[in-house]
Amino acid sequence: MADQALIDTLNDLRSRELAVCMQYMRHHYLVTGPEGLALAGEFKEVAITEMKHAEELAERIDFLGGDPTSKPAPFPTAATTLSEMAETDLASEEEAVELYRAAIKQADEAGDVTTRRLLESILGDEEDHVDTFQRMLGK
């Protein structure tokens, strides 16, 4: 019997992945200026990785007998400059790292090794994304 609390956590993470996918795609379309255009591809690349995360989570939720949500979490749409976009996205990624760390602990406590492994693999990508946006900001 799958752990309902763990399925709920995976669905919350999926909702968030769907949201950041749209957030970063928005930044890919809207970024302007020579510096922005040079970095537009990075926003797109990260957005596509987030879409893959959303799909991997859906497959796992389905396997566990849950219903994968198609509802994105709310996401910020105010950023207009490159640095505002990168700051917003860095904050989203730092939050993702915290949420995945907590979910890994939860999967571990539920004794679900496969879910834990999936979450660990996604966490590695989120740490890379923190690095991507920090570099964009010259941090």
Ligand SMILES: [Fe+2]
């Ligand atoms: Fe992600």
Ligand SMILES: [Fe+2]
């Ligand atoms: Fe990410």
